[in-house]
Amino acid sequence: MLTGYLFLVLSGPRLPAAEVTLRISTPMTPPGWALLERELLQSSAQACEKFFARYFDERGYLECVARWGGDDGPDDAIENCNDWPILHALGAPQVVQQMFKKAWSGHVRQFTEAKTVEVPFARDGMYYKEFPVMFDWQHNAEGLSVFNLQSLSDPYDxxxxxxxxxxxxxxxxxDPGAPNYDSQHKIIRSLFNGSRGPLLRKATALDWTGDPIEVENRFHLGHGERNYQEMLAHFKDYNDIVGDHPLNLxxxxxxxxxxxLQHEGKYRKWLLEYIDAWLARMEKNGDVIPSNVGLDGTIGGACDGKWYGGTYGWGFSVTVPQTGEIAHRNRQHWGFIGFANAYLLTGDDRYLEAWRKQA
Structure with a gap:
C-alpha cells in the first residue's frame, strides 16, 4: 500500500488566530448524510477497539510470530493499523489515536527485541535506534505508514x-553508524539501507526471506507459498541491490x-539535492529513470552498465515458484513519490514534467 507515502500536514510553529466571533442563533436539524458520516466514524472506531483488544497485548505488541523478511516481516505487523491515523484525523474518537500510538511504540520495542538467528544483519535486533536495520524502501515505507500519518492529528507530540x-x-x-548517503555522487548506496547503514554486497534469498519457519498447516502466506523452500525460491533472484534505485526516493x-516540523533548511536542502540528482540522471538517460546507479554515480554502474538492471528494476522479471509463471516486479514507478515531495516544497513543475515525458 502507498498509504504511508501521503504528504503530511504542515506542522510548523502555531500562529495566533485572528479573533472572530460567530453567532449562531438559528437551530438546524443535521442532514442525514452528516449523521451517517458520524455513525460510520463511530462504527469504524468500535471495530478498531475490538481488533486492538483481540490482537495487541497490554504493551502494544502484536500477537504474532515476530519475523524478519519480505513476506511476513515487521512492516506487515504494524500495517494492521495503517488507516487508523486517517480515521482519527477525520473525526473518530480520541481512543483511536491512543491505540495507534500505543501500537507504534509497542511495534518499535517488539521488533527491537526480536532477533534473527541466520540472517546476519538482524541478529542484534530487527530494529535498531527505533528503525529497520536495513531493508528496501517498499518494505521500509510500508512499515512507516502509521508513523508518517501521525502528524495529521498529533504533530506536536x-x-x-x-x-x-x-x-x-x-x-x-x-549518524556515523548509518552511512547510507554518498554526498559526492548524491546516491543512497544500496537498495538495502536503514539505521545500520547500507548492505554493500549481493543479497541472498535468506536476507529477504528471514530465518527458517514451519509454514504447512500453520499459515496462509500472502504470496501463496506453501512452505519455507518456496519462500526462499520467491526471493532467489533478488540479488542485485548495490547502488541506488528509484525506490530509495x-x-x-x-x-x-x-x-x-519547523522549516529547518537542511532538510529541504538535502531533499532537493537528492531529487535533483535523479532528475539529472533521467535527462541523461533519454528522459527515462534508470533503475540502477552504481557506487561511482554512473547509470547502470552496479549492473554491467544496464540502466534497466537491478532488483525491482525495469527488467526485473522472476518465476513464481508455486506456479512457474513469470511475474514482472519492477518498482521504479514508486520513485514518483520523491519527485512529488520536491514539487510540494517548491511548486516547480519540472519535477512533474520529468514523469510526463516518461509516460
Whole structure:
C-alpha cells in the first residue's frame, strides 16, 4: 500500500488566530448524510477497539510470530493499523489515536527485541535506534505508514518530533553508524539501507526471506507459498541491490516530514539535492529513470552498465515458484513519490514534467 507515502500536514510553529466571533442563533436539524458520516466514524472506531483488544497485548505488541523478511516481516505487523491515523484525523474518537500510538511504540520495542538467528544483519535486533536495520524502501515505507500519518492529528507530540528528526538523519550522514548517503555522487548506496547503514554486497534469498519457519498447516502466506523452500525460491533472484534505485526516493519523505516540523533548511536542502540528482540522471538517460546507479554515480554502474538492471528494476522479471509463471516486479514507478515531495516544497513543475515525458 502507498498509504504511508501521503504528504503530511504542515506542522510548523502555531500562529495566533485572528479573533472572530460567530453567532449562531438559528437551530438546524443535521442532514442525514452528516449523521451517517458520524455513525460510520463511530462504527469504524468500535471495530478498531475490538481488533486492538483481540490482537495487541497490554504493551502494544502484536500477537504474532515476530519475523524478519519480505513476506511476513515487521512492516506487515504494524500495517494492521495503517488507516487508523486517517480515521482519527477525520473525526473518530480520541481512543483511536491512543491505540495507534500505543501500537507504534509497542511495534518499535517488539521488533527491537526480536532477533534473527541466520540472517546476519538482524541478529542484534530487527530494529535498531527505533528503525529497520536495513531493508528496501517498499518494505521500509510500508512499515512507516502509521508513523508518517501521525502528524495529521498529533504533530506536536515530542516523541514523534524526535523520531522524525532522527530518522531523517540516517539519510543525511548525521549518524556515523548509518552511512547510507554518498554526498559526492548524491546516491543512497544500496537498495538495502536503514539505521545500520547500507548492505554493500549481493543479497541472498535468506536476507529477504528471514530465518527458517514451519509454514504447512500453520499459515496462509500472502504470496501463496506453501512452505519455507518456496519462500526462499520467491526471493532467489533478488540479488542485485548495490547502488541506488528509484525506490530509495521514498526515503525523501523522512526529510519532508522533518522540514515540516519547523522549516529547518537542511532538510529541504538535502531533499532537493537528492531529487535533483535523479532528475539529472533521467535527462541523461533519454528522459527515462534508470533503475540502477552504481557506487561511482554512473547509470547502470552496479549492473554491467544496464540502466534497466537491478532488483525491482525495469527488467526485473522472476518465476513464481508455486506456479512457474513469470511475474514482472519492477518498482521504479514508486520513485514518483520523491519527485512529488520536491514539487510540494517548491511548486516547480519540472519535477512533474520529468514523469510526463516518461509516460
Amino acid at each position: 515530542r516523541n514523534y518530533r524526535r523520531q522524525v528528526r532522527r530518522f531523517a538523519g540516517f539519510y543525511m550522514n548525521e 521514498l526515503s525523501s519523505t523522512l526529510a519532508l516530514n522533518a522540514y515540516m
